[in-house]
Amino acid sequence: MTLGYPTPDAFMEYSDILKSSGADILELGIPPKIAIYDGTSIRLSYWRVREQGIEKDTALEIARNVSARKILLSYLNTAGQLTEFMYSVAKSGALGALIPDLGMMGVVALEEYAKACDAASLEKFFFANYNYPDNIIRSMASYNPAFVYIGISSITGEVAYIEPAKSISRARELIGNTPLAVGFGIRDPSYAKKLASIVDGIVVGSEIVNIIEENAAAVAKKKVSDFVASLKSVLEDVS
Numbered sequence: 001m002t003l004g005y006p007t008p009d010a011f012m013e014y015s016d017i018l019k020s021s022g023a024d025i026l027e028l029g030i031p032p033k034i035a036i037y038d039g040t041s042i043r044l045s046y047w048r049v050r051e052q053g054i055e056k057d058t059a060l061e062i063a064r065n066v067s068a069r070k071i072l073l074s075y076l077n078t079a080g081q082l083t084e085f086m087y088s089v090a091k092s093g094a095l096g097a098l099i100p101d102l103g104m105m106g107v108v109a110l111e112e113y114a115k116a117c118d119a120a121s122l123e124k125f126f127f128a129n130y131n132y133p134d135n136i137i138r139s140m141a142s143y144n145p146a147f148v149y150i151g152i153s154s155i156t157g158e159v160a161y162i163e164p165a166k167s168i169s170r171a172r173e174l175i176g177n178t179p180l181a182v183g184f185g186i187r188d189p190s191y192a193k194k195l196a197s198i199v200d201g202i203v204v205g206s207e208i209v210n211i212i213e214e215n216a217a218a219v220a221k222k223k224v225s226d227f228v229a230s231l232k233s234v235l236e237d238v239s
Contacts, residue, residue, distance in 0.1 A: 001014060001015065001018065001026065001027075001028060001029070001045075001205070001208065002028075002029040002031060002042065002045040002046055002048075002049055002209075003028050003029060003030060003031070003049065003054070003059035003060075003062045003063055004031075004049040004052065004054040004058070004059060004062050005045040005048055005049050005209070005212075006045075006048055006212055007052065008052075008054070008062055010217070011062065012062075012065065012066070013221065014208075014212075014221070014224065015028075015066045015068060017221055017224055017225050017228075018068075018208075018224070018228055019068040020225075021224070021225045021226075021228035021229045021232065022228055022229055022231070022232030022233075023068075023228055023232075024069065024201075025068075025069045025070065025071055025095070026066065026068050026069065026070045026071070027070075027071050027072075027073050027098065027203065027205070028059075028063050028066065028070055028071070028072055028073065028094075029042070029045075029046070029072075029073040029074070029205075030056055030059040030060070030072060030073065030074040030078055030079075031046040031049050031050050031054060031055065031056075031059060031078070032046065032074065032075040032077060032078040033075075033077045033078055034075065034077055035075065036075065036100065036101050036104075037100050037101070037127075037129065037151060037156060037184075038156045039156045039206060041156070041205075041206035041207075041209040041210055041213075042156050042205060042206055042209060044209065044213065045209050056074075056078055060072075060088055060091075060092055063092040063093075063094065064091070064092045064093060066093075069095060070092075070093070070094045070095065071094055071095055071096055071097065071098055071125055072089050072092060072094045072096075072097045072098070073097070073098045073099075073100065074097060074098075074099060075099065075100060075101050076099055076101050076102065076105070076109075079097070079099060082112055082113055082116040083115075083116045083119055083120070085097070085116070086116040086117055086119065086120035086122055087119075087120050089120065089122060090120040090121065090122055094122075095122065095123050095125075095146070096117060096122040096123040096124060096125050096146070097117075097122070097125070098125040098126075098127055098149065099113065099127070100127040100151075102126070102127070103126065103127065103128050103129075103132055103136045103137075103140065106136070107135070107136065107139050110126070110136075110139055110140060110143065114143045123145070123146040124143050124144070124145040124146065125145055125146055125147060125148075125149065126140035126143075126145050126147075126148045126149065127148075127149045127150075127151065128140060128148060128149070128150055128151070128171070129150070129151045130150060130151060130152055130153070130167040130171075134174055137171060137174045137175060138174045138175070140175065140178075141174065141175035141176060141178040144178075145178060146179065147178065147179035147180065147181045147200065147201060148171070148175050148178055148179070148180055148181070149181040149182070149183065149201075149203060150167060150168065150171045150180065150181070150182050150183075151182075151183060151184040152164040152167050152168070152182050152183070152184050152185065153184040153185045156183070156184050156185075156205060156206050164182070164195060165198065168180070168182060168195070168198050168199060169198075172198075179200040179201065180199050180200050180201070181199060181200060181201030181202070181203055182195055182199045182201070182202065182203065183202065183203030183204065183205070184203075185206075186202060186203070186204050186207070187204075187206075187207045188207075189230045189231050189233070189234040190234075192204070192231050192234055192235065193234040193235075193237070193238060196234065196235050196238040197238050202231065202235060204231065207227065208224055208227070208228075211223045211224050211227060212224065
C-alpha cells in the first residue's frame, strides 16, 4: 500500500484490515518523484496521495502509526542520502527499506545500502527485476538479506511476458538459500498458488488498489479483506 492512500484515515483502516486478514508484512510505499517499476495502478495511488500534499516526510509520519510488521519502499530519488534515510526508516519502526532501483546502480550502491542498514540496525531487503544481470542478483544474496524480491514482469500489475518459473528458477540458482519473494501481476489466489510452491513469499499491491478504486468504500474494505484472506489460505495450503 502507498502511505496515505486513498486518504490518511482510510489508509490506517486498510493497514489494520491487511494485517487482520493475514498479511505477514506490509510493504508501505513513499510516493516517489519518478516511479520506474510501477504500473498504472500503483502510479495512480501515488498521484492520489500527492494531490493531498503527502510527500516523503508526511509519509514517514504516517508510517510511524502503523502497528504491524512493515517495510518501507522508496526509490533512490526520493530516499536521498542513504544513511540519513535509513535512520528515518528505523524511527518509523519498520524492519527496513526496500529500494527498487538500487540494483540499477551496480554493486557499489548495494554496498552503500548495506552499510546504511547496518548503521541503523535494520534488516536488508533487495529487489531485482527478472532481467537483472547475474552478478547483481548474486551480490544481493551475499549480504545475507531477509529476502530478495524478484519482479516477474517489467512493471507492477502486469502479467509476466516470460514464464515466471524460468525467472524464479534462475533467481534461486543465483541466491541459493536466501529467502525469495516474487511479485508483479499476481492478481488472484490461483496464480499465487502456482508460484507458492517454488518461492518463500508472494507480494501483491496493484490488485488491492484496483479493488479500492472500483468499489465504494464499505464494499472495498470487505473485498480487500476477503482477497487477502483468500491469498493467505492458498499459501497456507501449499505450506
